[in-house]
Amino acid sequence: MLIAAMPTSPKGSGDEKAPKELPRVEEEMREILTLTRSHMRTTVYTHPSTNQVLEALKTCRIAHFACHGTSDYSDPSNSGLILQKSTGLDERLVQDRLTIQRVSDLRLRYAQIAYLSACSTAGNKAARSDGVIHVVSGFQVAGFPHVVGCLWPAGDLECVKVAKRFYSLVLQRNQSAINEAASALQEAVMAVRAEDLSMPLNWAQFVHYGV
Template sequence: MTEAETSPGGLVDRRMALAREWDGLIGRVRKLKGFEDFLRPPRLEALLPAASGGPVVIVNVSRWRCDALIVTEEGVRNRALPDLTLDRAIEWTNTYLGVLHAAEQARHAHQLTQDAVETDPYPATIRAQLRAASAVMEAERRTDDMLTTLQGHLWDSVAEPVLDELGLNRVPPADAPWPRLWWCPTGPLTLLPLHTAGHHTATAGEEVPRTVFDRVVSSYTPTLRALLEARAGRVAGDATTSDNTCSASTPTSQTVADERMLVVAMDDAPGQPRLRNVAAERDALTALFPPGCRTLLEGPGATRGAVDAELARHRWVHFSCHGDQDLSEPSRGGLLLHDGMLSITDLAARRFRGDFAGLSACKTAVGGVNLLDETITLAAALHYTGYRHVIAALWSVDDETAARVFSAVYRDVTTGGRLRSEAAAPALHRAVRALRDDAPDEPRLWTPFTHIGP
């Protein structure tokens, strides 16, 4: 470059010329068919079909005011949320994360003492196990108390105003399809269980229970565009057909994956406590999906390379294993397999044409994070990479409870070795609602299970 070009005035002129060139290139691209909105924000009318299955509720949290933007096919309307503030949402979320982190540590310590007793059943190790068991019981009590309080706050400040605005003020008939609703939270609310908002232990004698569970089937979506793309991503095999045989061909990049289930069962990942109910989940799945309809990777066979290779060949996948998530650095999380972690970064580098992913007994590292505007969890990562429907847990759950929930869901949505992914959200709602009805005062058991997708 010449001296004139490197002078302050010359640099300004060069930047202006480059900006004009950039604008000209963008204009040329937008003249191409299909690229009219290139690098433009999506038009509202283009996003409204995302609400074709039911309203999408974007809960906006800011220091100035909080609102629910209710998106339907007809348009968007606003419902002010005067009882929700950013400070309250931050306080609730910090309490939630802290209590869950303490419970996670207590369960981990208890599992280690159980393993020690199995190999060294002496009085000292037995006493240590008893102390750890007592600590777990106290942590569970605190978790239940925290969740009960949090669910009441979320109902009073967010869910009740939204459901009233939508006219969802009654329990749907048992013999009719339930209404659907998609939550799209922002800010600290991205970490909280809006789908279980309510006063679950105070509904006796009430004609209409004050809970989300008893009025609507909830799902989540990270954005309107993600939901729209998931709806558009339906493939030919979504509907149950008369041909109940399972294919086993190797798909190319131009075809959908086989209509088969990949089962990844890893109960003893190195350095992790043993998951004692993985075998029960595996057996439930292999009973529903005959040998020609599934692939089983377990134990030493559940390696990073094997799982990565098989994901592209299966439309449905179920992970029964430990996971790890770091909410402050999401890319460091992943699935713990026999030879290490299949990370979110590994998954994000691929693009799948999957239809359903189930994540059972996955661990969420909930402690010590800053509040984020967005949280990329394992479930969200799988959804972004192409799995239209994802069922997962928000935090580590008892693997016996996870086995119960997932077994009920798979029995509900599987026929003749085929999985009906469109039925996943209602099936999860029924399974978790039944669990809630059995133990309304133990929300730690039924709160974490969520569905992402259309």
């Protein structure tokens, strides 16, 4: 399993300020590690570069991203997940985008579940004659049969709750969960929904794409 976490992100080129901090990302990472520690070998990257993640994806079965997502409506293939790298003699930190294009160029043999706990990874406002392109679709093309994404920005707390419940169910069901990722996500979302039925914008954005 791969966990890529970005509790903070550097400012992007041309941006006035850096993306907001995600203070519960580290909690999300710890909860997942607690659940998975005795079940699988887990590689954890905090503030990884795109190259680090691309290399790790080649051998992992489950990939979990807790970070910001970004959309490029003029070129949807340039949409992606915000990671970071250092550049220059002073090793200044800059955004390093894991784009749809770079992910979809992969041909992954072991991929099973990609969980994109990031804003708007399953959304794209751009109308295109060749269909909808979003971050989730890039992971599908790369070889993940099950991908979890968000239709709009998700709250930090809800991300933690849904992810914790989802992985708990996946591990309970063992190998069968690979083919039941959609029902595991539905049950996880319904559990969060039961806590606050009046606020669907807090929990209804989590979606599963796959077979």
